[in-house]
Amino acid sequence: MNIAIVAGGTIHSLDLLHNYHRQIDVWIGADRGAFVILEANIELDYAVGDFDSVSETEREEISHKAKKMFTFPKEKDETDLDLAVKLALENNPSQLYFFGVTGGRLDHELVNIQLLYRLLCMNISGIIVNEQNEVTMYLQGDYRVDKGDHYISFIPFSNQVKGLTLDGFQYPLINQTIEWGSTLCISNKIIGKFGTFSFTEGILIMIKSVE
DSSP, X not given: OEEEEEOSSOOSOTHHHHHHGGGXXXXXXETHHHHHXXXXXXXXOEEEEOOTTSXXXXXXHHHHHOSEEEEOOSXXXXXXXXXXXXXXXXXXXXXXXXXXXXXXXXXXXXXXXXXXXXXXXXXXXXXXXXXXXXXXXXXXXXXXXXXXXXXXXXXXXSSXXXXXXXXXXXXXXXXXXEETTOOTXXXXXXXXXXXXXXXXXXXXXXXXXOO
């Protein structure tokens, strides 16, 4: 099951949600993200949070149109996004998409990227999406990436990523070790119909970016 969580961060165009609409089974709105889903004319399955980022009128609309709404006090240990993730996990997702989790406060953005690692440890693929980027995280293995109109960058999340091999890319690699902070694998491109990447040890972030 593919689940999308929309948070209250920056979304410049509702077209972003529509571009992924067909591949999402369940939509969850975290705080203002619930209203954003409704603005996009997408069915809101769950709304969760303290809803301190919406007006009274918007909150009323959320309560009427959400299939289920869970309201929490403003003073709480978890963020609204954390509550939405817990709700998503109850539905056993295979992939969990995140919208509106970038472009605002840097502390939130960094911890949201770290959230991908938490999901990875549960064998769930987390994907952060905004208008310019798609961010995913991987454990060692072999993977395929289809050609698209984007740059592809590989960034180590662990201290080292060992045995990294890129095939079908403009800048190929064979059995390379890259370390935390390395810029070796920034702004690559697929030259055929698809590219493959593999590595034997570590944790790797892949970012697809458009200009």
